[in-house]
Amino acid sequence: MQFLLTLLIGAVAAVHTFSFSAQIKRSESVLVRAVIDGDTIDVATFGRVRLLGIDAPEIGHGFDTTAPFGREARDRLASLVLRRWIRLEQEGARLDRYNRHLAYVMREDGVFVNAALVRDGLARVSARVPLSRLAELKRAEAEAQAFRRGMWGATPPLPPTSYTPRSGTRKSAAVEKAPRQKRRTFPKPIS
Numbered sequence: 590m591q592f593l594l595t596l597l598i599g600a601v602a603a604v605h606t607f608s609f610s611a612q613i614k615r616s617e618s619v620l621v622r623a624v625i626d627g628d629t630i631d632v633a634t635f636g637r638v639r640l641l642g643i644d645a646p647e648i649g650h651g652f653d654t655t656a657p658f659g660r661e662a663r664d665r666l667a668s669l670v671l672r673r674w675i676r677l678e679q680e681g682a683r684l685d686r687y688n689r690h691l692a693y694v695m696r697e698d699g700v701f702v703n704a705a706l707v708r709d710g711l712a713r714v715s716a717r718v719p720l721s722r723l724a725e726l727k728r729a730e731a732e733a734q735a736f737r738r739g740m741w742g743a744t745p746p747l748p749p750t751s752y753t754p755r756s757g758t759r760k761s762a763a764v765e766k767a768p769r770q771k772r773r774t775f776p777k778p779i780s
Contacts, residue, residue: 613678613693618675619633620673620675623671626666628666635677637690639692641680641693643715662706669700678694680721693722708729708733710734710741711739713730
């Protein structure tokens, strides 16, 4: 009886694995030409690709302000994939509403780039539909939160504004060095 139960569980697992692998389509190796922001790249033969299942902070364009960790996310993504050969794994919808391809990004050495960004705390899980790699992405996010990495840690340093007060400015130093003048007193009026 136990043998039949084991065989049945194995068959269900094989069918489940087969159904996921049938949904995921892996590309040939493609070269990353540019990194647009923390979750979008430009790839030869495909064009713009949005990393599936994650959302990185936005980078300000024009009048927009850059979100905290936006530049860090873009720089980390660039260090992971820029001018490297990758494979894209697509599942579900092929394009998003901006006509970008949706895909998991896998480096040739096996690094799952989507999860690496989440693990570093530079992106968060944003899947709205069930995905085959959703559990892996959620584990990466839990790790980033537990170790307080990136956006899950302390607040980022804010860039200085155009006016920054200096301690010990010349004016205050000049006032302190000037000799103190006696306060003038006037005689009391006689009534």
